[in-house]
Amino acid sequence: MVGMDDVYAVILAGGGGERFWPFSTARLPKQFLTLFGPRSLLTETVERVRSLVPVERLLVVAGARHAPLIRRHIPDLPRGNLLQEPAGRDTAAAIGLASVVVERRHPDPVMLVFPADHAIADIRGFRRTMRRAVAVLRRHDALVTVGVRPTRPETGYGYILAGEPMVGAPGVRRVRRFLEKPSRTRAVRLARDPRCTWNAGIFAWRNRTIQRRFAALMPELWGRLCRIRDAWGRRNGGGVLAREFARMAKISVDYGILEKSPDVVVVPAAFPWDDLGSWSALERVLRPDRTGNVVVGEHVGIESADCVIYGTEKPIRTLGLKGFIVVDGPDGILVCPKARAQEVKRLRQAPVRRRR
Amino acid sequence: MVGMDDVYAVILAGGGGERFWPFSTARLPKQFLTLFGPRSLLTETVERVRSLVPVERLLVVAGARHAPLIRRHIPDLPRGNLLQEPAGRDTAAAIGLASVVVERRHPDPVMLVFPADHAIADIRGFRRTMRRAVAVLRRHDALVTVGVRPTRPETGYGYILAGEPMVGAPGVRRVRRFLEKPSRTRAVRLARDPRCTWNAGIFAWRNRTIQRRFAALMPELWGRLCRIRDAWGRRNGGGVLAREFARMAKISVDYGILEKSPDVVVVPAAFPWDDLGSWSALERVLRPDRTGNVVVGEHVGIESADCVIYGTEKPIRTLGLKGFIVVDGPDGILVCPKARAQEVKRLRQAPVRRRR
Numbered sequence: 001m002v003g004m005d006d007v008y009a010v011i012l013a014g015g016g017g018e019r020f021w022p023f024s025t026a027r028l029p030k031q032f033l034t035l036f037g038p039r040s041l042l043t044e045t046v047e048r049v050r051s052l053v054p055v056e057r058l059l060v061v062a063g064a065r066h067a068p069l070i071r072r073h074i075p076d077l078p079r080g081n082l083l084q085e086p087a088g089r090d091t092a093a094a095i096g097l098a099s100v101v102v103e104r105r106h107p108d109p110v111m112l113v114f115p116a117d118h119a120i121a122d123i124r125g126f127r128r129t130m131r132r133a134v135a136v137l138r139r140h141d142a143l144v145t146v147g148v149r150p151t152r153p154e155t156g157y158g159y160i161l162a163g164e165p166m167v168g169a170p171g172v173r174r175v176r177r178f179l180e181k182p183s184r185t186r187a188v189r190l191a192r193d194p195r196c197t198w199n200a201g202i203f204a205w206r207n208r209t210i211q212r213r214f215a216a217l218m219p220e221l222w223g224r225l226c227r228i229r230d231a232w233g234r235r236n237g238g239g240v241l242a243r244e245f246a247r248m249a250k251i252s253v254d255y256g257i258l259e260k261s262p263d264v265v266v267v268p269a270a271f272p273w274d275d276l277g278s279w280s281a282l283e284r285v286l287r288p289d290r291t292g293n294v295v296v297g298e299h300v301g302i303e304s305a306d307c308v309i310y311g312t313e314k315p316i317r318t319l320g321l322k323g324f325i326v327v328d329g330p331d332g333i334l335v336c337p338k339a340r341a342q343e344v345k346r347l348r349q350a351p352v353r354r355r356r
Numbered sequence: 357m358v359g360m361d362d363v364y365a366v367i368l369a370g371g372g373g374e375r376f377w378p379f380s381t382a383r384l385p386k387q388f389l390t391l392f393g394p395r396s397l398l399t400e401t402v403e404r405v406r407s408l409v410p411v412e413r414l415l416v417v418a419g420a421r422h423a424p425l426i427r428r429h430i431p432d433l434p435r436g437n438l439l440q441e442p443a444g445r446d447t448a449a450a451i452g453l454a455s456v457v458v459e460r461r462h463p464d465p466v467m468l469v470f471p472a473d474h475a476i477a478d479i480r481g482f483r484r485t486m487r488r489a490v491a492v493l494r495r496h497d498a499l500v501t502v503g504v505r506p507t508r509p510e511t512g513y514g515y516i517l518a519g520e521p522m523v524g525a526p527g528v529r530r531v532r533r534f535l536e537k538p539s540r541t542r543a544v545r546l547a548r549d550p551r552c553t554w555n556a557g558i559f560a561w562r563n564r565t566i567q568r569r570f571a572a573l574m575p576e577l578w579g580r581l582c583r584i585r586d587a588w589g590r591r592n593g594g595g596v597l598a599r600e601f602a603r604m605a606k607i608s609v610d611y612g613i614l615e616k617s618p619d620v621v622v623v624p625a626a627f628p629w630d631d632l633g634s635w636s637a638l639e640r641v642l643r644p645d646r647t648g649n650v651v652v653g654e655h656v657g658i659e660s661a662d663c664v665i666y667g668t669e670k671p672i673r674t675l676g677l678k679g680f681i682v683v684d685g686p687d688g689i690l691v692c693p694k695a696r697a698q699e700v701k702r703l704r705q706a707p708v709r710r711r712r
Contacts, residue, residue: 021673022670022671022673289709293709295709295710297710298708298709298710299708299709299710300703300706300707300708300709301706301709302699302702302703302706311689314378314687314688314689315687315688315689315708316688316689316691317377317378317688317689317690317691317700317703317706318690318691318692319690319691319692319693319696319699319700319702319703320692320693320696320699321691321692321693324691326689326691328684328689331670331671332670332671332672332673333667333670333671333672333673333682333684333689334672334673334674334675335672335673335674335675335677335680335682335691336674336675336676336677337675337676337677340675340676343658343675343676344673344675346658346675347656347658347673347675350656350657350658350673351656352654352655352656352671353645353649353651353654353655353656353657354651354653354654354655
């Protein structure tokens with residue numbers, strides 16, 4: 001059994017997308033919603049992670065405006081374990097912040113990183129996978145990613161192309177390349193390729209290792225992180241954090257570090273996973289009825305099939321509607337073809353027309 | 357100038373359709389709604405008709421359950437001028453009821469009949485047309501219909517095929533045939549045919565003439581009407597009305613009388629007209645924007661065109677939606693292709709699916 005006493009977990013809860021509009025908004029992002037079951041995605045993520053580490057070694061990085069929401073979702077999270085981003089600066093900055101805070105608590109812990117808003121149904125498979133990732137780190141100084149076996153040619157995900165196997169760690173392989181959101185044709189090929197897995201955004205590394213990478217590959221960002229670390233807990237700590245964070249590059253850890261590092265390995269996920277990237281994910285999480293419709297709420301349909309119908313306030317009636325998403329939420333009503341669910345966030349910028 | 361002192365007007369306000377669901381319902385039919393402008397269709401109809409006859413000679417036939425609504429829409433309607441149908445029995449029964457009530461007030465008046473829920477923008481053209489219909493009746497004992505010049509090959513309307521012109525009444529012609537809801541191909545031909553007009557459901561006749569037709573063509577219904585007339589105003593009047601009305605055939609005056617009468621004439625309408633039969637009518641009443649969308653409320657659209665978007669409670673956002681109707685109303689949300697707007701009433705009977 002692998003030791004977990006020096007393991008810290010970081011949940012990245014800073015996402016603020018609008019792809020689940022009219023439910024998710026900048027004010028209330030997806031991780032806080034209970035669209036898919038009785039508990040929010042954040043609550044489910046926290047429960048999963050707490051099966052690995054106690055809450056004292058769990059850090060949550062989130063936007064400062066969402067701090068009250070985080071406290072409501074995780075009431076017993078120690079105050080100092082909520083790291084408030086003054087502004088959204090993508091995952092490199094968020095992970096870097098967690099890294100310098102963890103450094104003050106332990107000389108060289110193992111750090112696990114988890115997105116707050118994905119769906120993982122099999123908690124035992126999840127624990128097995130993460131313990132395996134930690135076991136790899138006990139023998140190799142690597143950056144560990146978790147790769148999910150593709151079940152469809154998804155064009156919205158990033159793919160990991162694995163290379164040679166690691167000696168002494170069956171199933172674990174070195175990463176040869178990261179492939180971001182492929183074309184349809186390429187996705188079909190990648191999904192069939194046994195060397196390819198989906199990048200779940202779940203990582204594991206020793207804290208010193210990731211810090212060395214920050215210093216080498218993102219020196220400017222690392223300089224700012226060091227200034228934040230040195231001022232942390234001091235009188236001017238908040239001011240330094242705000243100033244330095246605002247100036248950080250908005251870059252993902254995948255792009256800023258992983259894609260440029262030689263020692264990245266991929267551990268196969270022993271669990272099904274979904275990033276719940278858009279409303280069309282609902283048909284993978286809930287079960288479609290005989291007509292292929294996924295319905296939450298009350299629906300009356302004639303010749304309506306393969307739709308996602310979501311509305312809990314009042315009935316939705318559709319006639320001759322095939323392959324569409326219809327959502328009634330607190331902030332409005334959405335109608336779009338399922339195939340274009342990824343583009344829902346574009347609607348935020350579109351001009352408003354008003355009549356009467 | 358034609359005399360109007362013996363003219364009675366009857367507004368048929370008994371319709372109870374659901375084609376404007378989620379606004380119109382059996383509880384609140386279309387004629388009471390303000391979907392198309394600041395005033396209800398009934399209010400507009402009453403104003404038009406009052407430009408022809410005083411309110412004392414205006415009768416309104418409506419479902420008993422809607423009596424309070426009628427009184428709110430026409431506060432100064434004399435109490436005895438609201439004829440309450442115990443049940444919906446289509447236009448032959450409604451007109452017959454008005455006929456026997458009018459008979460008690462005047463030995464042989466002219467009766468004008470109007471649907472309560474159509475759109476007629478040109479009130480002067482309307483008055484001119486109706487005065488002309490009355491003028492025809494001063495010289496000929498006929499059943500007068502009003503025919504509207506078609507502006508499109510509408511398949512949802514009834515058509516009137518005119519025959520030879522009436523001597524001494526320019527533009528007025530004898531009716532050769534009524535043609536109900538034609539096929540698409542036939543509608544294209546009819547709309548082009550100068551002899552064809554739309555049947556607007558507006559009629560004029562002497563009361564004795566229509567009663568003779570009832571007696572000859574619908575003798576059973578006429579018998580019931582006579583029993584209602586004889587009991588009218590007596591202690592058992594309500595009971596007789598309820599009993600006889602419930603047993604009447606559900607037949608339109610067009611089908612029960614006009615199509616079988618030899619002396620029907622058609623006066624051309626000097627006004628544009630729309631029966632507002634479904635949500636797609638909105639694009640004829642309101643002006644589409646540059647993208648062809650007709651919007652009431654707040655709409656954000658990307659690649660959305662030729663839609664009818666109606667929602668005043670919260671914003672509606674659409675992406676890649678072409679030729680659809682989206683309506684957010686008090687009783688629910690409707691989504692269907694514009695071309696199938698006529699079928700919305702079918703949704704009432706469809707099974708409800710509920711989840712979570």
